[in-house]
Amino acid sequence: MAPEEAYTVKVGTRRSALALRQTELVIAALKAANPNIDFEVHSMATMGDRDKTTPLPALGKGLWTSELEAQLVAKDVDIIVHSLKDMPTVLPPGCVLGAVTEREDARDVVVFPRRQEGKYKTLQELPEGSVVGTSSVRRAAQLRRRYPGLVFRDVRGNIDTRLKKCDDAAEGYDAIILAAAGLLRLNFGERIGQFLQSSTPGGGLLHAVGQGALGLEIREGDERMEKLLQAAVHKPTMMAAFAERAVMRTLEGGCSVPIGVETTWVEDKKLRLRVTVVSLDGQTGVDGEKTEVVESLEAAESLGTRLAKELAEQGAQKILDEINCQRADGSGALKVSDA
Ligand SMILES: NCc1[nH]cc(CCC(=O)O)c1CC(=O)O
Numbered sequence: 001m002a003p004e005e006a007y008t009v010k011v012g013t014r015r016s017a018l019a020l021r022q023t024e025l026v027i028a029a030l031k032a033a034n035p036n037i038d039f040e041v042h043s044m045a046t047m048g049d050r051d052k053t054t055p056l057p058a059l060g061k062g063l064w065t066s067e068l069e070a071q072l073v074a075k076d077v078d079i080i081v082h083s084l085k086d087m088p089t090v091l092p093p094g095c096v097l098g099a100v101t102e103r104e105d106a107r108d109v110v111v112f113p114r115r116q117e118g119k120y121k122t123l124q125e126l127p128e129g130s131v132v133g134t135s136s137v138r139r140a141a142q143l144r145r146r147y148p149g150l151v152f153r154d155v156r157g158n159i160d161t162r163l164k165k166c167d168d169a170a171e172g173y174d175a176i177i178l179a180a181a182g183l184l185r186l187n188f189g190e191r192i193g194q195f196l197q198s199s200t201p202g203g204g205l206l207h208a209v210g211q212g213a214l215g216l217e218i219r220e221g222d223e224r225m226e227k228l229l230q231a232a233v234h235k236p237t238m239m240a241a242f243a244e245r246a247v248m249r250t251l252e253g254g255c256s257v258p259i260g261v262e263t264t265w266v267e268d269k270k271l272r273l274r275v276t277v278v279s280l281d282g283q284t285g286v287d288g289e290k291t292e293v294v295e296s297l298e299a300a301e302s303l304g305t306r307l308a309k310e311l312a313e314q315g316a317q318k319i320l321d322e323i324n325c326q327r328a329d330g331s332g333a334l335k336v337s338d339a
Pocket residue numbers: 083084085086177178179180181182210211212213337338339
């Protein structure tokens with residue numbers, strides 16, 4: 001077979017340090033498998049990057065992705081590299097999720113301010129009234145349920161901005177919550193104070209759908225890119241991510257809600273999927289778990305859809321309806337992005 005002719009692939013990304021780092025990792029993997037092909041990075045600031053004051057819910061669902069997708073459809077770029085968790089579960093016409101890469105650590109973590117280094121090691125040790133920074137309703141709602149004595153406050157900005165705010169005594173945070181993946185990819189791993197997961201003593205947290213994985217979006221029917229991306233696909237992550245995205249797609253009904261998930265591969269190709277749906281105040285929550293053999297993307301989606309439907313019947317639907325009510329009468333902000 002003749003070697004494929006050389007050509008240039010235009011890769012779209014956000015402009016944050018994390019987004020550029022993620023793009024670099026993806027291009028290195030694609031280049032290793034396709035040494036003939038050249039890659040060109042096209043970075044842009046999206047609405048979510050530019051607008052730092054409007055509450056995220058008001059910016060709509062594709063705040064990190066829509067403008068990049070417009071470039072994809074216009075053929076200004078051929079691939080977009082996203083944090084999978086920032087990708088809506090329904091993509092615009094003409095766009096598809098072509099690949100999911102191997103997951104970095106999917107967990108959320110606690111970061112303590114440098115000035116208090118070593119004073120507290122866990123959320124459990126923080127005294128009543130301590131202020132914990134997070135702009136994610138998923139994180140705040142789950143943690144309110146486990147730690148009613150803590151106070152949760154917004155913290156916006158890129159990862160380095162949030163770390164600076166955490167360290168600045170004038171900002172008043174006793175801890176902030178971030179994703180392990182972003183910290184690790186930017187070499188801030190030493191800032192991780194505590195990992196949060198379902199088994200965390202004192203109360204943990206289920207992570208966001210897709211957290212820690214990268215989603216590569218391409219034009220529907222672009223066979224050349226489809227083929228090229230196979231070198232970046234990590235099948236176990238992609239199946240787990242499809243299960244998680246099916247949960248979200250089934251439950252959200254047009255809006256986003258505090259949904260946490262955890263997927264683990266256990267013996268014999270079995271995928272264990274855990275899901276939690278929590279009311280915004282942390283007062284009520286519905287939790288579920290299902291373990292099944294999963295060997296295809298379709299089986300993964302089916303697992304996620306069925307567990308989500310069960311949870312909807314067991315009370316998750318009521319929680320979601322209440323959140324919709326709050327939004328309808330303007331009394332409660334609804335988050336559409338897992339910040
Ligand atoms: N919207 C914020 C966002 N989107 C992706 C990541 C990094 C983690 C990941 O790749 O899942 C983060 C930061 C955070 O949640 O701490």
